[in-house]
Amino acid sequence: MKKILFLLFAATLIAGSWYAYREFTRKPGNANSESTDFKLTAEELRAEFDNEDTANKKLLNKYIEVTGTVESVSPNEGTTDILLSTEDPMTGINIHLISEENEKVKSVKPGEKITVKGKCNGKLSDIELNAGIILD
Amino acid sequence: MLSRFLLIALFTLPSISEAQTKYFTKKGQISFYSDTPVEKIEAHNKRVTAILEKESGKIEFSVLITAFEFEKALMQEHFNENYMESSKYPKSTFKGNISNIQSVDFSKDGEYPLTLDGELTMHGVTRKVNEKGKLIISKGKISASATINVALKDYNISVPSVVGAKIAEIIRVEIVIPQFDLLKK
Numbered sequence: 001m002k003k004i005l006f007l008l009f010a011a012t013l014i015a016g017s018w019y020a021y022r023e024f025t026r027k028p029g030n031a032n033s034e035s036t037d038f039k040l041t042a043e044e045l046r047a048e049f050d051n052e053d054t055a056n057k058k059l060l061n062k063y064i065e066v067t068g069t070v071e072s073v074s075p076n077e078g079t080t081d082i083l084l085s086t087e088d089p090m091t092g093i094n095i096h097l098i099s100e101e102n103e104k105v106k107s108v109k110p111g112e113k114i115t116v117k118g119k120c121n122g123k124l125s126d127i128e129l130n131a132g133i134i135l136d
Numbered sequence: 137m138l139s140r141f142l143l144i145a146l147f148t149l150p151s152i153s154e155a156q157t158k159y160f161t162k163k164g165q166i167s168f169y170s171d172t173p174v175e176k177i178e179a180h181n182k183r184v185t186a187i188l189e190k191e192s193g194k195i196e197f198s199v200l201i202t203a204f205e206f207e208k209a210l211m212q213e214h215f216n217e218n219y220m221e222s223s224k225y226p227k228s229t230f231k232g233n234i235s236n237i238q239s240v241d242f243s244k245d246g247e248y249p250l251t252l253d254g255e256l257t258m259h260g261v262t263r264k265v266n267e268k269g270k271l272i273i274s275k276g277k278i279s280a281s282a283t284i285n286v287a288l289k290d291y292n293i294s295v296p297s298v299v300g301a302k303i304a305e306i307i308r309v310e311i312v313i314p315q316f317d318l319l320k321k
Contacts, residue, residue: 028208056226057223094183096203119202121202
């Protein structure tokens with residue numbers, strides 16, 4: 001009986017330590033590892049931010065698939081930002097890609113239609129998404 | 137007719153009086169560092185919006201809190217959920233002036249020390265700050281940097297004593313603008 005109790009205790013300790021270690025070293029999620037919360041066009045996403053407070057409550061930290069036309073592709077400190085245009089010339093959708101997308105992004109050209117996925121950070125001059133990937 | 141004239145005057149006058157050479161970037165960087173003997177924590181944000189008016193020295197930064205990237209997921213989650221409460225306060229801003237902008241010769245390459253006066257808003261708290269930075273002119277391009285030391289308690293950010301030893305009371309915030317682009321003359 002004592003032996004069983006000891007084994008149970010040891011197993012719990014090992015499982016607990018393993019869990020704690022995994023939790024402590026866990027990397028932040030990105031669009032590859034997280035499921036999609038919303039699918040929107042670039043213009044639909046821009047329109048959501050007509051009311052910034054409501055949009056933040058609904059979309060902040062959510063992973064969104066956004067389809068739109070590429071306005072520009074620009075390097076940003078080892079990764080790339082893709083800007084999608086909307087009907088408002090002052091506001092685009094800016095997706096900050098993860099560095100794993102560095103190769104794939106080379107074939108993305110302005111004017112193309114594209115679907116990207118990223119985590120919504122909110123709105124500055126553009127609506128910003130990070131931890132992003134290219135889907136299609 | 138008169139009202140129409142007034143309307144036109146109303147819209148054109150401010151634009152004349154406010155004629156400023158504006159510089160803009162969406163790719164400013166803010167990093168912060170918390171060093172304690174127990175743990176070093178750092179986070180980076182490479183999409184800071186900044187606007188600078190050359191003549192008046194007026195300068196503004198805006199940054200989205202959830203766009204800070206950490207090495208570890210738990211740090212990022214605690215930062216957003218427990219300390220910065222980013223769903224409640226998604227943005228942080230600095231609005232102020234470079235008080236010695238007149239000493240910068242924009243036509244001459246060099247490194248110019250700056251004095252920044254303004255208001256920093258973070259975690260729903262706005263406080264006056266006065267910090268040093270520098271502006272670098274190189275081949276007609278303008279870049280800038282500044283370091284701000286932020287005391288967490290000044291911005292009502294409380295760290296539970298259990299994790300207190302891991303997080304510094306004063307956080308070093310480094311702001312780097314790799315390049316300002318001309319916006320409008």
